[in-house]
Amino acid sequence: MTSSASLGASTPITAATVRQKPSGMPVHKYGPYEAVDIPDRTWPDNRITKAPRWLSTDLRDGNQALIDPMSPARKRAMFDLLVSMGYKEIEVGFPASGQTDFDFVRSIIEEDAIPEDVTISVLTQAREELIERTVESLKGARNATVHLYNATAPVFREVVFRGTREQVRQIAVDGTRLVTEYAEKLLDARTVFGYQYSPEIFTDTELDFALEVCESVMDVWQPEDGREIILNLPATVERSTPSTHADRFEWMSRNLSRREHVCLSVHPHNDRGTAVAAAELAIMAGADRIEGCLFGQGERTGNVDLVTLGMNLFSQGVDPQIDFSQIDEVKRTAEYCNQMEVHSRHPYVGDLVYTSFSGSHQDAIKKGFEAMDLRAEREGKSVDELEWAVPYLPIDPKDVGRSYEAVIRVNSQSGKGGIAYVLKGGHNLDLPRRMQVEFSKIIQERTDSEGGEVTPADIWEIFQHEYLPTPENAWGRIALRTGQTTTTVDGQDAVTVEAVIDGEETELAGSGNGPLAAFFNALQAIDVDVRLLDYVEHTMSEGAGAEAAAYIECAIDGKVLWGVGIDANIVRASIKAVVSAVNRASR
Ligand SMILES: CC(=O)SCCNC(=O)CCNC(=O)[C@H](O)C(C)(C)COP(=O)(O)OP(=O)(O)OC[C@H]1O[C@@H](n2cnc3c(N)ncnc32)[C@H](O)[C@@H]1OP(=O)(O)O
Ligand SMILES: CC(C)C(=O)C(=O)O
Numbered sequence: 001m002t003s004s005a006s007l008g009a010s011t012p013i014t015a016a017t018v019r020q021k022p023s024g025m026p027v028h029k030y031g032p033y034e035a036v037d038i039p040d041r042t043w044p045d046n047r048i049t050k051a052p053r054w055l056s057t058d059l060r061d062g063n064q065a066l067i068d069p070m071s072p073a074r075k076r077a078m079f080d081l082l083v084s085m086g087y088k089e090i091e092v093g094f095p096a097s098g099q100t101d102f103d104f105v106r107s108i109i110e111e112d113a114i115p116e117d118v119t120i121s122v123l124t125q126a127r128e129e130l131i132e133r134t135v136e137s138l139k140g141a142r143n144a145t146v147h148l149y150n151a152t153a154p155v156f157r158e159v160v161f162r163g164t165r166e167q168v169r170q171i172a173v174d175g176t177r178l179v180t181e182y183a184e185k186l187l188d189a190r191t192v193f194g195y196q197y198s199p200e201i202f203t204d205t206e207l208d209f210a211l212e213v214c215e216s217v218m219d220v221w222q223p224e225d226g227r228e229i230i231l232n233l234p235a236t237v238e239r240s241t242p243s244t245h246a247d248r249f250e251w252m253s254r255n256l257s258r259r260e261h262v263c264l265s266v267h268p269h270n271d272r273g274t275a276v277a278a279a280e281l282a283i284m285a286g287a288d289r290i291e292g293c294l295f296g297q298g299e300r301t302g303n304v305d306l307v308t309l310g311m312n313l314f315s316q317g318v319d320p321q322i323d324f325s326q327i328d329e330v331k332r333t334a335e336y337c338n339q340m341e342v343h344s345r346h347p348y349v350g351d352l353v354y355t356s357f358s359g360s361h362q363d364a365i366k367k368g369f370e371a372m373d374l375r376a377e378r379e380g381k382s383v384d385e386l387e388w389a390v391p392y393l394p395i396d397p398k399d400v401g402r403s404y405e406a407v408i409r410v411n412s413q414s415g416k417g418g419i420a421y422v423l424k425g426g427h428n429l430d431l432p433r434r435m436q437v438e439f440s441k442i443i444q445e446r447t448d449s450e451g452g453e454v455t456p457a458d459i460w461e462i463f464q465h466e467y468l469p470t471p472e473n474a475w476g477r478i479a480l481r482t483g484q485t486t487t488t489v490d491g492q493d494a495v496t497v498e499a500v501i502d503g504e505e506t507e508l509a510g511s512g513n514g515p516l517a518a519f520f521n522a523l524q525a526i527d528v529d530v531r532l533l534d535y536v537e538h539t540m541s542e543g544a545g546a547e548a549a550a551y552i553e554c555a556i557d558g559k560v561l562w563g564v565g566i567d568a569n570i571v572r573a574s575i576k577a578v579v580s581a582v583n584r585a586s587r
């Protein structure tokens with residue numbers, strides 16, 4: 001181990017110099033990704049102010065990566081889900097891959113399942129027999145696009161195609177020509193036909209060559225007004241930082257001819273875990289359209305996650321033009337179709353992503369909700385009309401169909417704020433701060449001794465048992481009966497209360513300056529000396545007959561502790577609170 005003495009007097013001692021050492025991993029096997037020389041880049045100053053065009057490739061790139069590819073029923077459920085969410089461009093398969101995909105494309109066309117404003121697309125390699133079969137699958141479609149790809153990166157040129165740059169460019173050119181020829185031959189005027197080309201492994205393709213191939217493809221397709229071309233530049237394998245990826249997009253966007261007729265599309269995969277950032281920065285760098293899958297399904301680490309991207313826009317006040325308001329329904333359907341679970345920490349949708357366990361988070365969330373309520377009241381608005389500002393919650397869970405119940409969950413890391421939030425949300429009890437401290441210690445004892453989570457039902461049960469014993473679950477010296485009278489004569493209150501005390505039916509009577517003082521005096525008859533320290537009350541709901549909660553902090557026989565009472569009558573609630581404290585003092 002390195003000691004500070006061996007570093008020499010002039011070596012600054014940092015955590016890094018003391019603790020870190022070479023990993024021993026074979027780092028020499030890998031080299032840096034080449035950056036783009038584009039010093040006058042503009043994308044860092046750009047902002048995303050509107051939704052891009054989206055294409056879902058769940059039924060193609062997502063499906064081809066599944067252990068168990070989708071059955072026709074699962075494909076149809078996914079297609080219907082995507083349509084219902086608002087996706088207008090959907091890649092529905094690779095029809096030349098086999099009968100399942102071909103038949104699926106036929107089924108949605110023949111069953112008229114594709115809304116008029118939705119364009120389907122289908123993928124094919126640049127091979128004539130595959131292109132013919134692909135175009136054939138589209139017969140009768142209203143809006144359809146053929147998507148052709150071939151790899152353009154050096155290692156693919158050498159290893160897969162065993163050809164020169166020129167030969168690989170020719171594959172794209174011939175493929176594009178064949179697509180137009182077969183479309184003319186096989187499709188009729190009912191079909192508005194579109195074309196998309198992808199230089200596969202764009203991420204590893206020399207920029208000048210990617211540009212050359214795209215230009216050659218455009219020379220064949222001849223884009224013009226009303227005849228756009230989609231040029232999709234895939235990060236087939238994600239290889240660089242999102243910033244370098246964005247530089248490459250800016251370079252392509254600047255250098256492509258006929259740019260006004262090009263829909264520039266980004267297709268990130270998530271190999272480095274930065275696909276979302278790569279997509280967002282590519283949009284800032286000039287891309288018009290994003291291809292991805294719900295919840296980041298897709299080859300290896302997945303395609304970029306369309307849900308995260310859409311919700312990122314939403315959380316910045318930009319309409320994603322996709323409906324995520326029932327996110328759990330979307331999740332359930334996607335899980336059924338893909339037969340894979342969405343992770344509990346998945347952005348915006350995971351089971352735990354709107355939940356806090358830790359005390360300081362819970363405290364801030366509780367205060368955040370309270371501040372929103374106050375602001376709404378002050379401004380005469382509903383909370384939903386205000387800009388969202390609750391700490392630790394980037395969006396209002398309600399906006400994606402989640403309730404507030406799971407926002408705070410209690411375990412050994414939780415504090416008083418979280419427990420108070422549960423009691424307020426579930427039972428309309430707004431505990432005074434010092435009482436929160438007292439009760440959280442009681443919960444803490446439970447989590448420390450038993451571990452795990454304490455559910456809202458557990459918290460309520462513990463609270464009732466501690467402060468609100470019922471006749472069925474009674475404990476303590478005093479059990480109140482229903483009989484009680486309070487009278488006021490000359491400013492003095494007199495109180496009579498029926499109770500079972502130490503097992504005997506008793507009537508307590510006393511008078512004083514207010515009902516509480518009168519009851520304290522009455523308690524002296526059974527040798528209980530109560531000194532009031534704090535008293536708080538509130539109604540628990542609106543309207544006549546509503547119950548009220550009273551919280552009392554008192555010193556009893558040298559102990560300082562709280563009691564709680566709940567009753568439709570506020571005097572009765574405060575007497576119950578005193579009894580609660582007295583019982584606890586002798587427990
Ligand atoms: C990055 C991506 O996601 S690309 C999409 C990948 N998706 C899929 O491949 C799913 C569907 N694919 C399939 O079912 C099959 O690949 C099929 C049915 C389409 C074709 O199967 P096969 O005819 O057996 O060919 P295979 O898939 O092995 O492809 C290899 C051949 O195609 C050539 N090829 C591969 N990609 C392309 C392309 N985009 N354009 C032209 N030729 C290509 C290869 O060079 C190789 O040729 P060779 O046999 O002369 O060496
Ligand atoms: C077919 C292409 C667009 C693809 O999926 C990829 O390169 O990742």
Ligand SMILES: [Mg+2]
Pocket residue numbers: 061234236267269299303
């Ligand atoms: Mg892909």
